[in-house]
Amino acid sequence: MADKFLDKVYGTTDAGATRKLYDDWSESYDIEIAENGYQTPARLARAMAQNCRDLNQPLLDYGCGTGLSAGQLQTAGFSTIDGADPSAGMLAQARKTRHFRNLIKLDLSQPLPFDTGDYHAITAIGVISTGAGPASLMDTLMDKLPSGGLFGFSLNDHALEDAEYLAGVARLQDAGHLARAKEYGEHLPKLGLKSMIYVFEKK
Numbered sequence: 759m760a761d762k763f764l765d766k767v768y769g770t771t772d773a774g775a776t777r778k779l780y781d782d783w784s785e786s787y788d789i790e791i792a793e794n795g796y797q798t799p800a801r802l803a804r805a806m807a808q809n810c811r812d813l814n815q816p817l818l819d820y821g822c823g824t825g826l827s828a829g830q831l832q833t834a835g836f837s838t839i840d841g842a843d844p845s846a847g848m849l850a851q852a853r854k855t856r857h858f859r860n861l862i863k864l865d866l867s868q869p870l871p872f873d874t875g876d877y878h879a880i881t882a883i884g885v886i887s888t889g890a891g892p893a894s895l896m897d898t899l900m901d902k903l904p905s906g907g908l909f910g911f912s913l914n915d916h917a918l919e920d921a922e923y924l925a926g927v928a929r930l931q932d933a934g935h936l937a938r939a940k941e942y943g944e945h946l947p948k949l950g951l952k953s954m955i956y957v958f959e960k961k
Contacts, residue, residue, distance in 0.1 A: 791826065797944040798912045799827040799883050802955045805939040806910045807834035809957050810879060814838060816859070818877040820899060821885030823848045825855035831881065832857055840877070842870075875904040882911040884945075884953075886923065889916075893926035900930060903960045908938070914945050914953045927956065934961040 807813060813835040819828050822841030831839055842862040843849050849861050862871060880899050885891045900909050909930075917923040931937065936959040945953035 791946075794946040794948040795944070796826070796884075796946055798914075798953045798955065799830040800833075801941065801943055801953075802881065802883050802910050802912055802957075803827070803830040803834040803836075805941065805955055805957050806831070806879065806881060806908060807836065809938040809959070810836075810908055812878070815878040816840060816876070817879040817881065818842060818872070819858075820880055820882045820895075821891060822852055822858070822861070823884075825852035825857045827881065827883040828852070828857035829855065836879075870898065870902060872902065874902050875907075877902065877907070878904060879908045879910070881909075884912055884914070886911050886926075887914050887917040888920055888923075893920075893922045896926040896930060900933075900935065900958065900960060905960055907960045908957055909935075909960065910939075910955070910957045912945075912953045912955045915951050918954060930958050935959060936961065 814837050816838045817831065817836050817840070819831065819839055819841045822828055822843050823845070825841065828839050828841060839858055840860040840862065841849070841852050841858045842864050843852070844864040844866050846863065849863060852858060852861055864871070880903060882891065882895065882899060886893065886895050896911065903909060913923055913927070937956065938959050939957035940954065942952060942954045945951045
């Protein structure tokens with residue numbers, strides 16, 4: 759069943775269809791993803807913790823889903839995590855984990871419901887990709903950080919083959935944001951997929 763959902767998500771481009779897909783997937787997501795050996799959350803959580811000056815400052819887990827990534831962020835040492843996601847089904851599962859201080863229901867047709875500087879660290883783990891988050895999300899989330907804030911995100915093999923997503927990374931570099939971490943490694947190994955993780959410090 760995991761393969762079915764994963765195949766669908768990589769081929770979905772409409773925001774409404776994507777939200778419905780994740781709503782339908784929410785109750786079985788953790789099990790199905792685990793069956794495929796999902797590695798990216800733990801990898802990125804470690805990289806964020808290694809580059810963060812204060813693990814007690816609020817962190818936003820954008821596209822938090824069921825809370826799977828937040829669990830890894832807590833394991834890495836982050837103590838205050840807010841989650842944001844457009845899927846009500848995913849947020850219902852996330853609420854059960856108790857990983858989060860606050861949970862935010864996103865309306866993707868509206869501006870982000872928080873101010874610049876509210877968070878000193880933002881992650882988008884497994885979010886920015888074909889069929890999920892657009893490349894422009896890199897710019898949008900970076901803009902919400904204060905100077906010195908950390909932005910951690912991942913691009914899977916599908917996104918790494920898309921020039922639009924590579925151009926998004928290049929924009930961050932060209933804007934003068936400092937690349938603190940970049941590592942290519944396992945994403946969903948049982949599906950033969952890898953990902954690049956990035957941690958940028960805002961200039």
